[in-house]
Amino acid sequence: MKIFVTGACGYKGSVLVPKLLRAGHEVVAFDAMWFGNFLDPHPDLTVVKGDVRNTDEIDLSGVDSIIHLSSVANDPCGDLDPKLTWEISCLATMQLADRARRHGIKRFIYASSGSVYGVKEEAQVTEDLELLPISEYNKTKMCGERIVLSYKDDMVVQIVRPATVCGYSPRQRLDVSVNMLTMQALMNGRITVFGGDQTRPNIHIDDITDLYLFLLEHPEHTGIYNAGFENISILDIAKMVTKYVPAEVVVTPSSDPRSYRVNSDRLLSTGFQPKKTVEDAIKELIGMYSQGRLSNEDRWYNLKWMEKEVVA
Numbered sequence: 001m002k003i004f005v006t007g008a009c010g011y012k013g014s015v016l017v018p019k020l021l022r023a024g025h026e027v028v029a030f031d032a033m034w035f036g037n038f039l040d041p042h043p044d045l046t047v048v049k050g051d052v053r054n055t056d057e058i059d060l061s062g063v064d065s066i067i068h069l070s071s072v073a074n075d076p077c078g079d080l081d082p083k084l085t086w087e088i089s090c091l092a093t094m095q096l097a098d099r100a101r102r103h104g105i106k107r108f109i110y111a112s113s114g115s116v117y118g119v120k121e122e123a124q125v126t127e128d129l130e131l132l133p134i135s136e137y138n139k140t141k142m143c144g145e146r147i148v149l150s151y152k153d154d155m156v157v158q159i160v161r162p163a164t165v166c167g168y169s170p171r172q173r174l175d176v177s178v179n180m181l182t183m184q185a186l187m188n189g190r191i192t193v194f195g196g197d198q199t200r201p202n203i204h205i206d207d208i209t210d211l212y213l214f215l216l217e218h219p220e221h222t223g224i225y226n227a228g229f230e231n232i233s234i235l236d237i238a239k240m241v242t243k244y245v246p247a248e249v250v251v252t253p254s255s256d257p258r259s260y261r262v263n264s265d266r267l268l269s270t271g272f273q274p275k276k277t278v279e280d281a282i283k284e285l286i287g288m289y290s291q292g293r294l295s296n297e298d299r300w301y302n303l304k305w306m307e308k309e310v311v312a
């Protein structure tokens with residue numbers, strides 16, 4: 001299959017693209033490269049530096065499937081420049097889906113977010129609950145989903161609502177909870193936890209990227225899927241880190257009220273099974289750090305980097 005991946009140079013894309021190539025697919029990796037490009041050259045890989053908002057930069061000839069990952073990818077970044085956020089994460093999603101339909105592309109996989117639910121009282125957050133997104137980021141994802149779903153009669157539409165992703169990627173993110181807490185312990189011997197009681201779902205980067213491959217292989221599974229397998233409090237993640245890296249845990253007040261447990265039974269009913277855990281991610285990050293393959297860089301923090309390089 002020829003697969004067009006937007007946001008391909010991002011945290012998830014940098015793990016996903018090599019897997020797609022190993023599976024024998026041809027890949028067009030399309031990305032604005034805000035954080036750089038960490039994809040190794042490969043005969044079946046074409047890397048295009050471009051902006052999804054500029055539709056004339058997007059060449060979909062011969063493409064069978066789109067995996068749409070590009071977006072302004074967290075709450076504080078979404079608030080930096082709401083117009084930019086809506087243009088990239090929502091308007092460009094509409095234009096890409098529309099182009100895909102015009103090109104007769106039959107498969108569209110969309111990376112939404114588990115954060116579209118907002119704050120939920122329900123013990124189990126399932127796909128059919130009402131969406132009450134809080135931030136600009138969450139709202140663009142909700143609208144992006146609706147846009148992509150409106151093309152479901154033209155193509156196979158598969159939407160994933162991932163939990164917070166954890167683990168190592170050549171394009172690292174240290175602003176996501178497990179990675180951030182692990183890095184704090186490694187660098188400072190001290191972990192600062194905001195609030196601590198908020199329960200959040202997690203997914204290992206190998207599992208979320210395997211899921212995109214699984215969906216490519218299973219066009220019969222259409223619609224929306226939660227993808228989060230370990231609902232753990234931030235404090236418990238910090239304690240898990242201290243099993244492997246001695247560190248003091250300091251709890252401070254938090255202004256972020258989001259606390260939820262995601263239920264991924266719909267996804268599990270397709271036969272997809274996660275293979276890794278939060279604990280695996282922590283151990284792998286520690287391994288990379290001790291080998292000198294993971295270091296603390298500004299560009300691994302989306303907000304810091306976007307303030308400096310993207311919306312400065």
Ligand SMILES: NC(=O)c1ccc[n+]([C@@H]2O[C@H](COP(=O)([O-])OP(=O)(O)OC[C@H]3O[C@@H](n4cnc5c(N)ncnc54)[C@H](O)[C@@H]3O)[C@@H](O)[C@H]2O)c1
Nearest residue numbers: 007009010011012032033034051052069070071073164165
């Ligand atoms: N990482 C997570 O925990 C998580 C959880 C849920 C959902 N998601 C979603 O998964 C997707 C990928 O997340 P990630 O963690 O890899 O994020 P990331 O920030 O590492 O990657 C996003 C990529 O999109 C690119 N991009 C941004 N604007 C662009 C534009 N206008 N044109 C072309 N490329 C552009 C950036 O350069 C970057 O490489 C995002 O849509 C994100 O919202 C991520």
